[in-house]
């Protein structure tokens with residue numbers, strides 16, 4: 001059975017008080033159980049290496065274990081709401097925690113372990129009398145990492161800008177990394193999105209215009225130091241490798257042998273997520289934020305209709321369609337501007353030799369079309385019942401500062417520390433070219449003196465909305481990612497830890513449902529079809545914890561979830577259930 005409005009009140013739970021604590025708090029009558037921590041076995045092999053609390057596992061162990069820094073996630077039912085697959089992202093690593101002696105020494109083995117701790121997990125999970133557990137071993141279990149062979153498809157595949165020494169065809173690429181949010185297709189595949197890929201590439205002293213527009217510069221490689229042992233991450237030696245990342249990757253969770261596909265038709269960006277929604281005529285739309293200050297919001301509409309028959313019938317669906325970028329006008333109207341070669345300024349004369357080049361240089365193309373530069377568009381979510389689309393604009397402290405763009409109607413606050421959630425309805429239904437937009441909420445803390453930090457929240461204070469999901473009952477779930485350098489101070493004085501909240505779609509009330517442990521971000525959300533089990537990820541508990549952290553920051557030590565005697569805090573998937581077995585949120 002699927003969840004329905006008749007299952008109970010939309011928001012029936014008691015608000016969780018905000019407090020600084022090293023645990024996961026949920027409302028009375030709810031339970032949060034830790035399911036899948038960094039280093040836990042995936043089920044890939046029988047007798048997997050155990051997690052060593054001093055981080056002593058080597059790269060080969062790590063390739064069989066849960067990666068670090070869990071993020072976006074989806075549930076694929078295998079047996080109703082009792083057994084299924086969880087596909088989840090491991091966005092990045094904290095090398096200070098990943099290796100026994102952190103980054104004090106550096107070598108090829110550490111690079112290999114770092115690459116193996118990135119990517120995606122596919123695990124089989126099932127419910128028994130004691131709760132949920134990972135099925136060990138499982139024929140579905142898989143780790144996709146920064147070295148997994150993948151294929152590039154769509155209009156940009158094979159473009160000269162995607163060709164490298166190792167791959168003169170421009171169609172074969174190794175790995176995915178910085179996988180932030182995600183998507184799930186109606187034909188049963190998982191989409192994982194490559195966000196801050198530029199941070200993995202060492203750039204030249206004098207970047208060219210393309211490299212500059214994407215932030216590729218000297219010194220970027222210092223963060224992960226992969227280029228010191230893997231030359232493809234040194235853009236001075238291999239300038240095109242960086243063009244082969246920043247895509248949306250499609251993965252078949254049912255087949256661990258399948259080759260993941262980077263779908264270039266969806267464009268290249270520091271993609272946050274890719275929310276897929278069916279259109280009335282059988283095609284799909286995919287909504288994608290690009291989480292960077294003053295970047296854009298994108299929509300792809302497929303050329304073809306989804307056919308019955310699962311993945312086998314829809315293998316090319318995401319290779320053909322139209323990518324557009326959003327312009328939000330001051331009168332509350334907006335328009336999707338198509339990124340199509342030969343239309344408007346997107347011509348050879350302007351530097352785009354083909355649709356492939358438009359897709360590789362999505363940012364430059366969007367600049368020419370006059371799209372709206374947003375306050376860091378993170379997750380998108382759609383309520384299919386009403387056709388309303390939502391996007392979290394997490395924050396933008398540079399808005400209206402010095403030479404940066406000033407406020408506009410859609411991004412109305414200067415020094416925007418708290419963020420907002422924008423929503424729109426497309427004319428004629430989902431898929432329409434024009435739309436009417438509004439703000440669902442300007443996030444903030446109603447008790448603050450600074451007007452721009454107060455926002456207009458009805459209910460519990462929050463800032464930096466990031467994860468977003470509309471459940472089948474229409475409840476809007478919001479997860480926060482306030483930076484650990486701002487939590488508990490300044491505009492976040494009353495918000496020491498990150499959290500998850502639920503917003504009532506009709507009244508706009510926002511009510512706190514979960515508070516995370518110290519130094520974590522709450523991100524990633526999935527549920528069983530009956531909505532009686534919810535999966536949530538707790539990312540980077542204990543940040544800042546690595547040696548590259550700012551020593552002036554107040555260090556709130558976390559040993560979540562293993563407790564005070566544990567060697568390391570560990571990102572983990574948490575399962576939330578209601579003691580009476582009811583629908584989550586009621």
Ligand code: FEO
Pocket residue numbers: 091180181195272291378466
């Ligand atoms: Fe990886 Fe935009 O958060």
Ligand code: CA
Pocket residue numbers: 180181272378466467481523
């Ligand atoms: Ca995010």
Ligand code: CA
Pocket residue numbers: 378394466481
């Ligand atoms: Ca974020």
Ligand code: CA
Pocket residue numbers: 091481521539
């Ligand atoms: Ca994060």
